[in-house]
Amino acid sequence: MKNVLKNKKVVISTVAGIALIALIFTAIFVSTQQDKRISLKKDVVVVELGDEVSLDAKDYLDTDDKSILSKTKVSTNAKKVDGIVPVGDYKVDLKYGDELLTQKVQVKDTTSPVFKDPKAKVEVDREFDGDLATNFSAEDLSEVKITIDSKDVDLNKAGSYKAKAIATDKYKNKTEQAFEVVVGEKSKAEKEAEEKEKAEAENKQTETSNNGSQGSTTGNASNGTAGTTGGNNNGTAGTTGGGTQTPVPSNPNVPNACTFIKWNNVGNSGKVFTEYNFWDDNDYELMEIWALNNQPSWSNTFTIYSIDDNCGNVGTTINWETN
Structure with a gap:
């Protein structure tokens, strides 16, 4: 009988010890939780590409306590590239006293172009x-x-x-x-072929017009001194020819437009210089050299003169002459 009572006392003592330990751990846990003064609102915060990653504690902490929010230090590893934080995963650290929380932040692009x-x-x-x-x-x-x-x-x-x-x-x-x-x-x-055909027809019409309107280069020798260079791109007759000159009729069908002024139709040499300056002695000498090297057998001399069109483009041409 004494042994049974003794065993009961041991069991009661053991159960009481376990209860006491559990009570102690519970007290410690509650105390710890009470000491923990900050917590996060969300596990992950999503930020749209182009928006700022906030450094304001109230955007992350689950508290309205202004004292805690103002004393919480916030930092992040999110860095801008070309003015924005790129798409990716980042963290925001929040430190209040001895407590430190880390907020996960994801920058995503969900906006359509x-x-x-x-x-x-x-x-x-x-x-x-x-x-x-x-x-x-x-x-x-x-x-x-x-x-x-x-x-x-x-x-x-x-x-x-x-x-x-x-x-x-x-x-x-x-x-x-x-x-x-x-x-x-x-x-x-088909369009390119039509445009080419149209351009060729315009060129042909212009050549006919220019050839018909070029002034006479020689006067009537029996009536006076031979004329000097005639005809410019406006179709004016020779200036000092001694003989009688026939007026050149105008062609009303040819529009007065730049597209109808063709440099290679001015002057009977077919040569037009646009890169040389008529008034520059060095350029003029180069044009003379070209004329001497290319002068046809029937020509006794040549004239170099400045030409322009009705759009203000300026060039120089060669005209072969005979006496």
Whole structure:
């Protein structure tokens, strides 16, 4: 009987000891929690690319205590590149007294690109082989690529079609812009051929006009002294010819425009200098040397004179002469 009572006392003593230890640990834990005066609002704070990573304690700490907020020191490892903090993971350290908390911060790009001056219509030649994307541009803080959805466009057939420009940035944010593609009746090659044919016809008309309007270079020797150099690009007859000179009729069909003034049609040598200065002695000497080296057998002399067109372009030409 005495042994049974003794065992009961041992068990009661052991249970009491365990309870006491648990009570002590609970007291320590509660005390520790009470001493811990700052905590974070969130595990992770997300910041949009282009925004500032805050250094204000109230944006991170779960407290309204102005005394704690004002005495908390805040620092971060987030550094700006070209004026903004790049996309990535960073940390913000918050220190209040002996307590130190670290806030995780993620900078992300979730903003879609914005088209700059978007076009509602793009016109191209038939058989166009270029890139429609060159007609569009977009703005974004990240690198942007523009692609065109033109699956419904037939560039080999004239007509109007619907297409879509898509601007996608490095982080897969995208913006779409619908537009119309107008394919012309003629191809680029056909247009170039027509323009070439038109230019050749204009050149031919100009040559005929200039040759017909060039003044006489010699007067009638039987009536007086032979004339000096005649004809400039305005079609004026020789200035001092002794003989009778026939007026040159004007050509009303030739417009008075620079495009119809062709340097190589002025002067019978077919040579025009635009890089030499008529009034510069050195340049003049170079032109004389050219004339002497290229003078035809039938010419006894030559004249060097300044020419200009109705747009103010100035040049110098050579005119072969005979006595």
